[in-house]
Each structure stands twice: as structure tokens, then as C-alpha cells.
Amino acid sequence: MTAPAETVAPVLETRGLERRFVTHRPLFGAPTVVQAVNGVDLAIREGETFAIVGESGCGKSTLARMLIGLIRPSAGEVLYRGRDISHLPAREMRGLRRELQFIFQDPFSSLNPRMSVGRLIEEPMQAHGIGTPAERRARVAYLLGRVGLRPEHAGRYPHEFSGGQRQRIGIARALASGPRVLIGDEPVSALDVSIQAQVVNMLEELKDEFGLTLIVIAHDLAVIRHMSDRVAVMYLGEVVETGPVDAIFEAPAHPYTRALMTAIPAPVPGSRPETAGIVEGDVPSPTAPPPGCRFHTRCPFAEARCKTERPRLAPGPGGRLVACHLAGRLPDFAPRTLAPGLTSGAARRFGLWRAARGGDVATSKIPPAEERRP
Amino acid sequence: MPGDPKPILAVEGLSIRFRGQSQDLVDGVSFDLAAGETLCIVGESGCGKSLTALALMGLLPQPAARISAGRAVFEGRDLVTLDAEAMSDIRGNRMAMVFQEPMTSLNPAFTIGDQIAEAVRRHRPVDRAAARARAREMLDRVRIPAPDARLDEYPHQLSGGMRQRAMIAMALANDPALIIADEPTTALDVTIQAQILRLIRQLQAETGTALILITHDLGVVAETADRVAVMYAGRIVEEGPVAAVFDDPQHPYTIGLMASVPSLGRRAGRLQTIPGLVPAPEAMPAGCRFAARCPFAEPACTAAAPALAAIGPGHRVACRRAPLESHVAEAAA
Ligand SMILES: Nc1ncnc2c1ncn2[C@@H]1O[C@H](COP(=O)(O)OP(=O)(O)OP(=O)(O)O)[C@@H](O)[C@H]1O
Numbered sequence: 001m002t003a004p005a006e007t008v009a010p011v012l013e014t015r016g017l018e019r020r021f022v023t024h025r026p027l028f029g030a031p032t033v034v035q036a037v038n039g040v041d042l043a044i045r046e047g048e049t050f051a052i053v054g055e056s057g058c059g060k061s062t063l064a065r066m067l068i069g070l071i072r073p074s075a076g077e078v079l080y081r082g083r084d085i086s087h088l089p090a091r092e093m094r095g096l097r098r099e100l101q102f103i104f105q106d107p108f109s110s111l112n113p114r115m116s117v118g119r120l121i122e123e124p125m126q127a128h129g130i131g132t133p134a135e136r137r138a139r140v141a142y143l144l145g146r147v148g149l150r151p152e153h154a155g156r157y158p159h160e161f162s163g164g165q166r167q168r169i170g171i172a173r174a175l176a177s178g179p180r181v182l183i184g185d186e187p188v189s190a191l192d193v194s195i196q197a198q199v200v201n202m203l204e205e206l207k208d209e210f211g212l213t214l215i216v217i218a219h220d221l222a223v224i225r226h227m228s229d230r231v232a233v234m235y236l237g238e239v240v241e242t243g244p245v246d247a248i249f250e251a252p253a254h255p256y257t258r259a260l261m262t263a264i265p266a267p268v269p270g271s272r273p274e275t276a277g278i279v280e281g282d283v284p285s286p287t288a289p290p291p292g293c294r295f296h297t298r299c300p301f302a303e304a305r306c307k308t309e310r311p312r313l314a315p316g317p318g319g320r321l322v323a324c325h326l327a328g329r330l331p332d333f334a335p336r337t338l339a340p341g342l343t344s345g346a347a348r349r350f351g352l353w354r355a356a357r358g359g360d361v362a363t364s365k366i367p368p369a370e371e372r373r374p
Numbered sequence: 375m376p377g378d379p380k381p382i383l384a385v386e387g388l389s390i391r392f393r394g395q396s397q398d399l400v401d402g403v404s405f406d407l408a409a410g411e412t413l414c415i416v417g418e419s420g421c422g423k424s425l426t427a428l429a430l431m432g433l434l435p436q437p438a439a440r441i442s443a444g445r446a447v448f449e450g451r452d453l454v455t456l457d458a459e460a461m462s463d464i465r466g467n468r469m470a471m472v473f474q475e476p477m478t479s480l481n482p483a484f485t486i487g488d489q490i491a492e493a494v495r496r497h498r499p500v501d502r503a504a505a506r507a508r509a510r511e512m513l514d515r516v517r518i519p520a521p522d523a524r525l526d527e528y529p530h531q532l533s534g535g536m537r538q539r540a541m542i543a544m545a546l547a548n549d550p551a552l553i554i555a556d557e558p559t560t561a562l563d564v565t566i567q568a569q570i571l572r573l574i575r576q577l578q579a580e581t582g583t584a585l586i587l588i589t590h591d592l593g594v595v596a597e598t599a600d601r602v603a604v605m606y607a608g609r610i611v612e613e614g615p616v617a618a619v620f621d622d623p624q625h626p627y628t629i630g631l632m633a634s635v636p637s638l639g640r641r642a643g644r645l646q647t648i649p650g651l652v653p654a655p656e657a658m659p660a661g662c663r664f665a666a667r668c669p670f671a672e673p674a675c676t677a678a679a680p681a682l683a684a685i686g687p688g689h690r691v692a693c694r695r696a697p698l699e700s701h702v703a704e705a706a707a
Pocket residue numbers: 374392399417418419420421422423424425426435438590655
């Protein structure tokens with residue numbers, strides 16, 4: 001997979017994007033305000049897979065929802081193909097939704113339980129006046145097949161499906177209107193590993209087939225490395241590092257990116273030295289973010305100016321942008337790129353598995369038991 | 375464990391059945407745990423990890439579920455046959471549990487200090503001041519900053535990571551011989567998870583408490599376990615020293631699971647997958663429960679459940695075709 005060239009005009013762009021939420025409004029005195037997204041500038045290129053990563057509460061979902069106009073920014077703008085969509089009237093925004101679709105994290109709550117699967121997938125087409133009833137039904141059947149379900153599933157209801165299957169239904173629904181951009185908010189986080197792998201592969205195939213631009217929010221760094229061309233790392237509402245996935249994973253420049261990479265447990269016994277640099281402390285409350293660099297309360301390299309002066313995104317090696325006063329002057333960092341199965345014994349068994357699986361085709365000769373219901 | 379005559383916990387054929395069902399959901403789980411040892415139980419959701427833990431703690435949902443067979447001998451007594459009173463003497467005392475979501479086991483109406491002190495006084499004849507001193511000592515032990523101030527805070531005033539530390543402090547307050555932790559870091563962010571896993575390793579080195587850690591994350595297993603038990607659809611399908619299971623995975627489910635995990639390294643094509651879905655709990659297939667998803671399955675696999683049998687030192691697997699290469703022609707990969 002090669003990242004689309006830099007010269008391609010961005011399909012989505014944000015400029016100084018901000019979103020504040022008032023969480024508490026007392027009778028007297030100042031309201032409590034959460035600065036969920038604070039001054040984000042991003043450019044997402046046509047046809048790429050762009051990942052947004054960060055810990056809970058850092059503003060990923062808020063950013064994603066602003067990107068497709070599900071919520072409005074407090075300041076800044078969102079440009080879709082060069083046009084500011086953040087202040088469009090509701091009716092025009094609904095029309096645009098045909099091109100910008102969302103996959104929700106929780107397959108259990110994001111589907112209306114009273115609608116059949118066929119209705120759920122047909123509804124976006126109806127809403128946008130796409131096709132005749134017969135054409136819509138044919139497309140429902142096609143999409144069901146494409147996400148690995150059967151046409152007869154159209155008559156069933158969401159509760160009859162497992163988490164992984166519901167996520168497939170959500171994906172079919174998102175694809176129904178023929179979108180150009182698909183945003184997945186933790187689309188595979190709630191799934192078990194073996195099901196997650198099925199859905200990740202499927203998303204990649206669909207992206208190729210439908211020529212989509214994919215934006216994925218995830219907290220699993222390995223999933224991001226596998227799926228995306230570029231990544232933005234967020235901390236407390238701000239992008240601290242962004243650029244090509246390979247450059248950033250091979251040499252993370254921002255201390256917070258490094259902390260994330262150090263923290264993930266690698267599936268290789270004995271691979272973590274006991275002295276590894278785990279960052280201390282909790283993520284500060286977004287109602288009272290630290291001044292200066294928001295990471296300075298946990299950063300092992302923080303200096304005096306970090307406490308007062310906000311670092312801005314600036315170009316770094318490998319086509320990335322990084323927001324750190326000490327960028328380029330930090331000690332080298334050896335990232336952990338360990339994969340399971342480094343030993344010959346494990347590699348040999350993985351080879352047997354691959355061969356027996358014969359690509360993506362189910363090869364078990366035993367008929368499946370009744371499908372699992374939640 | 376071979377060579378260890380006296381495990382502190384010996385589980386043998388533990389089975390759990392839900393009311394109105396004709397099959398055991400958790401079926402014949404057996405393992406030994408030595409003092410100070412960490413056993414990780416790994417498997418996908420619904421495979422029975424939590425039920426196994428709850429059964430050992432005497433906390434199965436009543437009357438929906440019951441232990442239908444087996445023994446679990448802990449410090450010389452079979453937990454399965456103990457009455458409720460004897461169980462509650464042991465629980466929170468000789469063995470304690472840490473849950474995924476600390477808010478389910480912390481009472482929102484009482485301060486952290488009161489709850490830990492209460493846990494101490496339930497099992498020890500100490501006065502309030504001594505119990506409070508113990509609570510403070512425990513908060514310090516789990517590296518909670520400013521423990522004196524935290525004693526008087528309520529659970530909702532703590533962050534998720536701090537609450538999990540407080541839960542661990544409470545679990546350790548009576549010097550248990552065994553802690554069962556069910557997905558203790560699953561709800562936490564990755565940098566906080568790293569802190570808690572490090573804390574667990576440090577505390578274990580300090581206290582010598584044995585640990586059963588339940589997780590679905592192979593990375594957590596690799597970092598924490600001495601031994602690992604892989605569960606699938608209610609059964610242990612593979613069990614052994616952590617290095618043996620990762621370097622020499624024998625069960626097709628273990629192999630498929632490890633192969634499905636994306637690596638942090640450069641992308642190498644599509645991910646491997648395990649086809650299909652886990653079986654429904656009320657419709658467990660006969661024979662090997664993995665057969666419908668197993669690329670190595672043959673008709674005989676559905677005839678009888680394969681027994682968990684030794685395949686290496688301390689390493690057991692429940693697959694009639696293990697080791698695979700002696701049955702399957704190797705691919706020139
Ligand atoms: N109270 C209950 N009544 C009926 N079924 C139950 C009950 N508790 C659990 N189960 C079922 O038992 C099976 C195993 O549950 P258990 O919670 O032990 O699995 P687990 O491996 O820990 O899953 P997870 O990782 O999702 O927590 C599941 O299919 C679940 O739906």
C-alpha cells in the first residue's frame with residue numbers, strides 16, 4: 001500500500017478546529033468548560049487511510065464527529081473538497097451525509113433494534129432518494145454479501161446477531177448511500193481478536209472496491225500500523241504528532257507518542273525490560289488542561305518553557321509534523337516492533353495455519369454449529 | 375505443576391452449568407497453581423473465563439449457574455464443597471478478587487479508607503485506628519500519591535487508574551495467598567495499563583501472592599504470566615509455561631489467535647483470520663468444540679472431546695492432531 005502523493009488536494013481539511021462543551025453551569029460564577037478539541041489542523045488525502053489515536057477523552061470522537069458535520073465546531077472550519085461545511089444549513093448537511101458516513105464503535109447500541117437488517121441498510125438509500133425499491137433491495141442483498149452476511153439475513157433483527165456481525169451490518173449501512181469518505185470510530189475495538197481480524201480485512205477490501213477514503217479512530221497501535229497510511233496522535237484535545245505511519249512507528253518523535261509505544265504490551269514473553277520508560281501519572285482533566293505543553297505534567301523531558309509556552313506543530317523527519325519544544329534534540333528511541341511468532345517453532349505453526357487456511361477461504365470440513373447469539 | 379508437591383490451588387475437572395441446560399458451559403477445567411505463581415487465563419469473550427473465576431470465589435450467579443462437577447482444593451480445602459459461611463471467611467481474606475470495573479465492587483457511598491478498613495476488620499480482630507492505619511499502608515503500597523488525603527475520598531473522586539489501585543490495595547489488605555484479577559486493565563488507557571501491570575509485577579515480587587490473571591490480550595499474557603491457559607468455548611485447550619506456549623503453540627486455536635494479532639512492525643499483507651464464530655453457549659458442539667472453525671479438523675474430531683494431554687515439559691494440549699506437523703504436510707512457505 002503506498003500513500004497517495006502529497007500533491008493530491010485534501011478531501012477533508014480542518015483549520016484551527018475547536019470544540020468546547022459546557023459540562024456544568026452553576027447559578028453564579030463561571031461554568032465548567034471542557035476543551036475537547038483545541039486548535040486542530042489536519043489534511044486528509046483522497047484515497048488514504050488516516051488514523052487518529054490517543055487515550056480516552058483526548059477528543060478523537062469529537063474531532064471525527066466534526067469532520068462529517070455530526071456536531072458543529074466552536075471555532076475553526078472543516079473543508080470538504082475545499083468548501084467549509086461546518087456552518088452549512090441542516091438541510092444541505094443532510095444531503096452531504098450521503099458522501100460522508102460514520103461507523104460507530106458499539107455495534108450493540110448503534111442499530112435501531114426495531115428495524116430489520118434489510119430496512120437498516122435500505123434506509124440511507126431511501127433518505128437520499130437513491131434507486132427504485134427493487135434496485136434498493138438488490139443493493140441490500142449485494143452489500144450483505146459484501147460484508148460476509150447472507151441475503152436472507154435481511155429479514156432478521158439486530159439482536160439475532162453477534163457483535164462482529166452487527167459491526168458488519170453497521171458497515172453495510174454506512175456503505176449504502178455510496179459514500180466517498182467513511183469514518184470509523186473504534187470500529188473494531190469491541191471485537192475479539194479473531195473477529196477483529198476479519199473486519200479489518202473486510203474494511204480494507206471494501207475501501208479498494210468502493211474507492212473510499214477511510215478515517216479510523218483506534219487505540220490499538222498495532223491495528224493502526226497495519227491499516228493506515230498516516231496517523232495523528234492526540235493528547236488532551238491537541239494533535240501532538242502526525243505523519244506517515246511507517247516514519248512515526250519506526251522513530252516516534254514526540255515524547256507522548258514514545259510513551260504510547262512503550263506502554264503497549266507486546267505479545268512476546270520477556271520483551272519488556274523491567275526498567276522500561278513507562279510514563280507516570282494520570283491524564284489531567286480536560287476541564288483544567290495544563291498550560292504550555294499539555295503533556296508537561298507527565299513528560300520526562302519537560303523544561304521550564306514547556307510549562308508556559310505551547311509548542312506548535314512543526315516539520316520533522318520523514319514528512320511528519322511534531323509539536324514539542326525539544327523535537328530533534330531528544331535522545332534516540334528504539335521502538336518495539338516485536339511480532340508474535342519470532343521463534344522458529346511458532347513461525348512454522350503459523351505457516352501450517354496459513355497453508356491450511358488457503359488464503360481467506362474457510363476450509364473447515366465440519367459444518368458450523370448454530371451461530372452464536374449474544 | 376510437575377515437581378511441585380503442594381500447589382496452593384488444585385482445580386480438577388471444574389464444570390459449570392446454567393439452569394435448564396443439558397450441557398456444561400465450562401467443561402472440565404483443570405490446573406494447578408503454585409505459591410507466588412502467575413497463571414494467565416486467555417480467551418475470547420464468552421469462553422468462560424469470568425465464570426471460572428466466579429466459581430472459585432463462590433460468586434456464581436445464583437441460582438442461574440452452579441458447579442456441576444469437579445474440585446478446587448485451595449490450601450487443603452475443597453472450595454466446591456464449602457458452605458457459604460466458610461466461603462465468606464476465605465473471600466477477601468486468603469483469596470481476593472479484582473474486577474475489570476472497580477466501580478462495581480467499590481461502594482460509592484463510603485470513602486476508600488473506610489472500605490479498606492472494613493475489609494480488614496471483617497477478617498481481623500483489630501480496632502478502627504489499626505484498620506485505618508492498615509488502609510493507609512495499603513494505599514501507600516499500591517503507590518497512590520498522598521495516601522492520607524485519598525483515604526477520605528470517595529470512589530468517584532478517583533481516576534480509573536487510581537480506583538483500580540485502590541481495588542488492588544483492598545484485595546491485598548489481608549495478605550491473601552491468591553488473587554484472582556478479571557481483566558483488571560481492560561477498561562484502562564494503555565499508559566495507565568502499563569503502570570498497573572508494572573505495579574502488579576512489583577507487588578507480586580514483594581508479597582509472593584499467587585495470581586490468576588484473566589485477559590483477552592496476548593500482550594498482557596506475555597508480560598505477566600509464568601504459565602498460561604488458553605480457553606475456548608468453556609474448555610482449556612492448551613496450557614503451559616508462557617515461553618512454551620508462545621514459542622511452540624500447539625493447539626490450532628492458539629495458533630490462529632496468535633496469527634490474527636496485527637504486529638507493530640511493517641505491514642505484511644492481509645491479517646490471518648479464524649473463520650466463523652464461537653459456538654452459542656446453549657449449543658456447544660459434540661467432540662472438539664473448535665472443530666467448526668479449525669482448518670485441520672477431520673471427521674474424528676467431532677466424535678469425542680480430545681483430552682488435555684502432555685506434549686512437552688509442563689505443556690499440555692487438547693488436540694488429537696498435535697503436534698500438527700506430524701499429521702499435516704508442511705507448506706513450502
Ligand atoms: N448470569 C448468566 N446467565 C446466563 N448466561 C450467562 C450468565 N453469565 C454468563 N453467561 C454466559 O456464559 C458464557 C461465559 O460467560 P463468562 O462471562 O464467564 O465469559 P468470559 O470469557 O469471561 O467473557 P467476557 O470476556 O465477555 O467477559 C457466555 O456465553 C455468557 O453469555
